[in-house]
Amino acid sequence: xxxxxxxxxxxxxxxxxxxxxxxxxxxxxxxxxxxxxxxxxxxxxxxxxxxxxxxxxxxxxxxxxxxxxxxxxxxxxxxxxxxxxxxxxxxxxxxxxxxxxxxxxxxxxxxxxxxxxxxxxxxxxxxxxxxxxxxxxxxxxxxxxxxxxxxxxxxxxxxxxxxxxxxxxxxxxxxxxxxxxxxxxxxxxxxxxxxxxxxxxxxxxxxxxxxxxxxxxxxxxxxxxxxxxxxxxxxxxxxxxxxxxxxxxxxxxxxxxxxxxxxxxxxxxxxxxxxxxxxxxxxxxxxxxxxxxxxx
Numbered sequence: 001x002x003x004x005x006x007x008x009x010x011x012x013x014x015x016x017x018x019x020x021x022x023x024x025x026x027x028x029x030x031x032x033x034x035x036x037x038x039x040x041x042x043x044x045x046x047x048x049x050x051x052x053x054x055x056x057x058x059x060x061x062x063x064x065x066x067x068x069x070x071x072x073x074x075x076x077x078x079x080x081x082x083x084x085x086x087x088x089x090x091x092x093x094x095x096x097x098x099x100x101x102x103x104x105x106x107x108x109x110x111x112x113x114x115x116x117x118x119x120x121x122x123x124x125x126x127x128x129x130x131x132x133x134x135x136x137x138x139x140x141x142x143x144x145x146x147x148x149x150x151x152x153x154x155x156x157x158x159x160x161x162x163x164x165x166x167x168x169x170x171x172x173x174x175x176x177x178x179x180x181x182x183x184x185x186x187x188x189x190x191x192x193x194x195x196x197x198x199x200x201x202x203x204x205x206x207x208x209x210x211x212x213x214x215x216x217x218x219x220x221x222x223x224x225x226x227x228x229x230x231x232x233x234x235x236x237x238x239x240x241x242x243x244x245x246x247x248x249x250x251x252x253x254x255x256x257x258x259x260x261x262x263x264x265x266x267x268x269x270x271x272x273x274x275x276x277x278x279x280x281x282x283x284x285x286x287x288x289x290x291x292x293x294x295x296x
Contacts (some may be wrong), residue, residue, distance in 0.1 A: 030163035038119045038175045040045065041111040043103045044105025045133060047140035060135050063203040064128060065259050066093075066143075074143070074147035084159030086171075088122045091153050095295030098148045102140050110136060112174025122156060125174040127206035130185045186210040190277045197274025200267060205260065208253065212278070219250060228274055235268045 030211040048057070061067065069090035076092035096115075097105065104115040112125035122155070131139070158166065165171030187201055188211070204212055207220045211292040214222040226234060238260040241253035263271070 026167060027163065030158070030166045033166050034121065034173075035118060037117045038113055038173075040113055040117055041107050043106045043111070045106045045137055045140070046102050047144055048134070048137040050139065053138050053141035054145055056135075057140070059262075060131065060139040061142055062262060063200075063259055064131075064140075065206070065255060068255055068258065071150075073149050074146045074288060083157075084157050085162040085165070086122065086156060088156040089153040092150050093143065094146045094150065095148045095152065097143050097146060102137075105143070106136055106142055107140070110122045112178060119173040119175045121158075121171075121173050123174055124206045126177040126181060126210070127202075129178050129181070129183065130202050130205065148261035181210050181236040187212060188278055188281065190274060190281065194270075194274040194277050196267070197211075197270040197272070197277075200263075201274055212275075220252075223275050224279035224282055229272065231269065231272060232293035234272050235265065238268055238271075240265060 018195075027064060040047075047053070067074070069077070070092065070093040071077045074093040074097070076090045076094075078087070079090050080088040096108075100115050107113045108115070108120060108125070110125060110129050110131060112120040112123060114120055120284075156263065162171055185202070187198055187205070189198065201212060201223075204223060207215060207218050208223050209215045212223040214220055229237070229244060237243050237249075237252070238256055240261075241248070241256040243249045243252075
């Protein structure tokens with residue numbers, strides 16, 4: 001009996017040791033994937049310097065939520081705390097701006113590559129990749145109006161569930177996401193009539209996906225839902241974060257007033273017009289597909 005217990009104990013110890021090796025190996029591999037350097041993009045962009053640049057850059061920053069993650073004074077803050085997946089701080093951008101060149105900042109913003117060559121995670125460069133050179137130069141002009149303040153923020157922390165996502169390819173770095181997207185803007189081009197609305201819809205990509213198809217992880221819907229909105233309700237949603245029926249709708253309720261509250265009535269109308277036209281196109285394409293499938 002004692003011998004049996006001894007062997008059972010040794011077996012359990014062996015299993016425990018094996019598990020520790022597997023867990024340690026998974027941690028090491030995921031950490032290597034997170035820290036693995038990436039080729040630095042060849043960018044040569046300079047901040048705009050004309051009189052209207054800062055004001056235009058402020059609009060770009062507002063629409064794209066720079067202050068949501070980096071704070072009112074760009075001092076950085078904890079913006080996502082969802083352990084055991086991830087805990088992420090927006091870096092102290094006021095100090096980064098003081099220390100980095102325009103090209104290095106552009107590499108981070110639109111390419112997801114830090115000044116030291118590491119790949120960025122949780123920085124929505126895959127959405128900002130669609131900013132034009134002019135918009136990015138204006139944004140840099142705006143960011144450079146901030147003086148260094150606050151302390152350096154901690155490096156983001158990836159929990160066990162997040163590391164499993166890294167290993168399985170479900171949680172990707174920004175350069176990997178940009179490469180997967182092919183670099184092209186995937187929002188449907190519905191012609192010059194809806195060009196203004198399409199341009200504004202780029203600000204929706206971060207939460208609603210590259211084609212505005214929705215994002216299960218962020219629990220954001222396909223924006224074809226906007227076709228069902230009364231114009232007054234849609235305007236209210238963007239300006240106050242309150243949806244039709246006085247509903248609060250998660251992240252949208254939190255960020256809409258700060259990001260979209262300053263849009264004019266004409267801009268909101270153009271955005272909804274584009275999203276309605278997109279929904280109509282989806283319905284038409286679905287009807288064609290259905291009709292084709294029913295043919296003998």
